[in-house]
Amino acid sequence: MKILLAYYRYSPHTNGPSTYIDTLRKDLENKGHTVDLLSHDQKWLNIQIANQQTADKHRLKCELIHRFQTSYTAKYPLWIYWREMERYSLEQAVRQLDLNGYDLIHCHDFMTGRAMARSKSPRTPLIVSLHNFKFHETKVTGEFDEKTRREQQYMKIEEYLGAMSGDLVAVPCKWLKNQLIQMGVTPTKIEVIPYGIVKEPYTQNKKKPAKQEQHQGKKIILCPARLVPVKGHRYLIEALSELRRDRDDFHCLMAGEGPELHTLQQLTDKLGAASAISFLGKRHDIPQLMNDSDIIVLPSLHDTFPLVLLEGQFSAKPILAANAGGIKEIISDGADGMLVPSADSEALAEKLRLLLDDEAIRLQLGKRALDKAIKHWDISFHMASLERLYERCKAQNRPSHPLSSSTGPDLEILNQIDPGMADDTGFILAGEIPPHLRNQLGRQKHYIHVYDLSGVLLQTKALGPEGAYEFHHLPAGSYVLKSTLESFGNQTICVGRS
Known part of the structure; x- marks a missing residue:
């Protein structure tokens, strides 16, 4: 079978879906399928x-902005306009x-999903x-x-129609299926297929952890998650600060990158926990970090079915996680891990104290976690289910109905937004890259992007000779800046709000 996988973000990336897609692609190719990947390139300029x-x-996006700016902004809020220009340019690129x-x-x-269905x-x-x-x-x-x-209205209908655009919808947990049904997605279109993991990196090298010299004699707590607000790092930092007041037998490793780095570092310093926490940044050795840790923590405010918990179970480590989304379909509280309410630093501190104090509990939870992983999360189980879904989708063998106005703006979305005049104020976001990065500009053309908090690219500007940039007509809100200069990193910035 010749299969096209499609993902909005560039690949390779460091988030869970990208890791999953990479695993899926390799396994499908090992089974004899031909697999291609459609995505943004690393600079976020091309598909x-x-x-x-x-x-x-x-x-294409620059042409669409010039063509539609007046007609869109007279009817819709600026945020909807920029989202539409991104969706429409993605669709036009796919058509080429x-x-x-x-x-x-x-699609992932x-x-x-919506762009493919219309193309x-x-x-x-x-x-x-x-x-x-x-x-x-x-x-x-x-x-x-x-x-x-x-x-x-736009947020809801955009995701609903994206899901409904497929002949079938695959989700990793019952929680997400129920959420989609409540949104209006047809139940018979939804198939629950839990993720699978290639276990070897986590089950091998089970020798005694070689902890860094400065952490000798201390229990290692690992939090492997992107540094974004929804992952709940601030509540873990508050919990660690509470523990730090009366003990010094642990150290927490925050493995991940993201726009919250500076904010979280400031909070760590403010609470006096800097000596107990290390921010590792982007890492490619998560299996080794898990094998070297004593406890794995994921304090998410929202999560669906995080792969990192399946990996943690294969590493036979006790996991403490917030009871968000589909996490309770991975962890049975008190049996093969521990759950606490989201946004509850006191509960995190209490459970961490118990795990730090009781080695027997840590070992028991870790063993049961591994038993569950072997029984449920092996990649072979996932792939067998997915291939059955592929065959079911192909066997239906019926042409899908062309989507309305598939060569123009997506009226199926726009017509469900209440009519009205755009009344929001547009703001200018201007700045320049830090002086120490300007020598990296050279002769190559570099760009800077502004994303909304959901990770959708809104605008792109070329950097000037001195690294200056200027975005226009942004609605008030918080945004993330990224650049084709990789060392620029991620920056969260607020526009039009104090």
Whole structure:
């Protein structure tokens, strides 16, 4: 079978879905399938397939902005306008690529799912996998409440139609299935297929951990998660600060990168916990870190079915996690791990104290976690279920109905937004890259991107000779800045709000 996997973010990436897609691709190829990947390139300027086909999405987006700015901004809030320009340019870029010859297309987010449904041949089966539920996440983080009623309508219908665009929808847990049904997605379209893990990196090298010299004699607590607000790091830092007041027998490793780094470091210093916490940044040795740790913690405010917990169970380590989303479908509280309420630093401190004090409990929870992982999370179980889903989708063998206005703006979304005049104020975001990075500009053209908090690219600007940039017509809100200069990192910035 010739299969096209599609993912909005560039690949390789460091988040859970990217790790999953990489594993899926390798396993499908080992089984004899031909697999290509469609995604952004690393600079977020082009859409590419397997580094063989490329479409200049940035150029297409600039043309669409020039073409539609007046007609959109007269009717819709600026945030909807920028989201639409991104979705529409993604779709136009996909249309420039040759999708013929694929037996099946498997998208891994609602953005590419919708774009593919409006661009592919009606006879090519389409599966949409959802690895997260952004609509719910925005409610947890408070972003939803900061939006206008029309923007809230858009958030819901965009994700709903992205899911409904597939012939079938694959989700990793029952929690997400139920959430989608409540949103209106047809229940018979949804298939629950829990993730699987290649176990060897976590089950091998079980020799005694070689802890760093400065941590000798201390228990290692590992938190492997992106540094974004929804992962709940601040509550873990508060819990560690509480423990630090009366003990010095632990050290916490925060493994991950993200725009919250500076904020979390400031909080760590403020609470006097800096000597007990290390921020490791982006890591490629998570299996070794897990094998070297004593406790694994994931304090998420929202999560769907985090792969890192399956990895932690294969590493036979006790896991302490917040009871968010589908996590309780991975961990049975008190049997093979521990659960606490989200955003509860006191509960985190209490359970961490218990795990630090009682080696027998740590060993027992770790053993039972490994037993569950072997029984449920081996990659072979997942792949068998997924291949059955592929065959089911192909066997349906019925052309899907072309989506309305598939060569123009997505009216199926826009027509469900209440009519009205745009009344929000646009702001300018101007700045320049730090002086110590300017010598990296050289002759190569570099860009800077502004994303909303859900990770959707809103605008792209070329950096000036001195590293200056300026974005126009941004609505009030918080954004993330990234650049084609990798050392620029991620920065969270607030526009139009004190």
